[in-house]
Amino acid sequence: MTRRGAAVVPDLVARAREGEPAAVARLITLVEDASPLLREVMTALRPYAGHAHVLGITGAPGVGKSTSTNALVAAMRRAGKRVGVLAIDPSSPFSGGALLGDRVRMGDHALDRDVYIRSMGARGHLGGLAWSTPQAVRVLDAAGCDVVVVETVGVGQSEVEVAGLADTTLVLVAPGMGDGIQAAKAGILEIGDVYAVNKADREGAERTRRELRTMLSMGERSEGSWRAPVLPTVASTGDGIEELLAEVDRHAGWLADSGELARRRTARARREVEAIALAALRERWDADDQVGLDRLAGRVAAGELDPYGAADVLLDGR
Amino acid sequence: MTRRGAAVVPDLVARAREGEPAAVARLITLVEDASPLLREVMTALRPYAGHAHVLGITGAPGVGKSTSTNALVAAMRRAGKRVGVLAIDPSSPFSGGALLGDRVRMGDHALDRDVYIRSMGARGHLGGLAWSTPQAVRVLDAAGCDVVVVETVGVGQSEVEVAGLADTTLVLVAPGMGDGIQAAKAGILEIGDVYAVNKADREGAERTRRELRTMLSMGERSEGSWRAPVLPTVASTGDGIEELLAEVDRHAGWLADSGELARRRTARARREVEAIALAALRERWDADDQVGLDRLAGRVAAGELDPYGAADVLLDGR
Structure with a gap:
């Protein structure tokens, strides 16, 4: 747009494509700031995006979302994948990550060049998440991430919103969360592609898993469509994480084979x-x-x- | 619009203006359904609306929102006011009230002709609350309500959203909610015109009140602007409710005198x-x-x- 932009954007995009963290960070800041340069950025990124699998992770506070994300990212890294993580707090007016402290929290990966971690607050304006998240995903995608994890605090509306932002949505629940009315009200039954009952070493985990499976089966569609699995995990020890990741990958395959991937991405682009x-x-x-x-x-x-x-x-x- | 609409709407509006509950209910259903008749309804209601004071009540689950609303409505009724209550659940895809059970919950007033009670789920579409709430308020306003109470579950984003829907926003907190980071994250410090620490007979209530007052004072603007009061209440016994209502009324007076009412209503209309x-x-x-x-x-x-x-x-x- 401006002469300055004309010089800055191609340079940033080139450096981001080489995986330079500072350039990736700068581009996501432009997204957060709704910068006038974004038009040029998105045009420049377009040819390089569309390859990453976008995994949404959500769940109520206290289910072990951070620990699970951390364990999943570690498993993806062991599989040789480059991973980007966007931690989104729709209720927070803050952005830039420092206040949310995710870099601290995700300390295991902070020095790992092949993991980008970034917190984003939701902007106050209408359509904030619908706009900024796909753009931040596009930056990480074009920067060569194989998987972009979009983690959100799951509370009511935002939980449903996150489902639209990802290719695959992983919903975490904790033992005792099987209370039918709670689950229905939170809308979690409609948004998950894969479910994990975390803290599965606690009492009631197996019952929660059975109840969730039963509730899900009531809403399931005809044969041939995806049947959301419900897996037990103990994210703090890593138990069940490899199995969970295998189901996430299986869903990614199903998305591509069934044509559902294009449908979801079109809805997101819309x-x-x-x-x-x-x-x-x-x-x-x-x-x-x-x-x-x-x-x-x-x-x-x-x-x-x-x-x-x-x-x-x-x-x-x- | 249609011939049928042309006949139905003036009749409904006339009956609603006479306070007939069935007509009011039908008009709000048209709002919920985003009916094509709405244009005609809103045009017909326009001359009769704008008189009601719109009171938003919000707070996290568990603070006693229903009990407080109930007690405030009872106090308003004792003051001879006609009251409309919209209970909004932004996370619920359900509407019409039956599933939320508000009619049961608000049983004290269910047979009172001068209290309308209605639950509304938020529609999934963008701008759902911003659109449907002012319209439902307009229906109750034109039907002769002196006060329209808009009660929402306060979680993150929706809490901030409700602040824009009301003339006066009452934020309820419970003892122990004084944790600074929690309060700041929830954004409650920015949205309240009046605060109540409910369950004030519990331990820690006075401390929560002091902390909240301190946090509020840090964000307060220059002299002459509104200084949000923080009141102790025990909604279950009615303690403090009259005093709370007096502060709400005082805020309504300030809104009119300061010109802030027109500013807020313009923002809402926008x-x-x-x-x-x-x-x-x-x-x-x-x-x-x-x-x-x-x-x-x-x-x-x-x-x-x-x-x-x-x-x-x-x-x-x-």
């Missing part, structure tokens, strides 16, 4: 494009004195205009 | 108008084979087009 278009429209609406969204909103608030009439003016100037 | 405009755009985008959002998204997913280029085509056909 939300991303919509969010970008909406942001562009907002800029126009704010800049246009003739329509002036704030002026229209003021008239709606004052009872002079109904909201549909205001939307008409906004869209068509009438 | 989000509502945007959400309506976006939905209209989506319909156009989906209907237009020439641009075809799904086709564009497919090209982005396949790496043939970058998301900004797709947004350009969407907006300007190029």
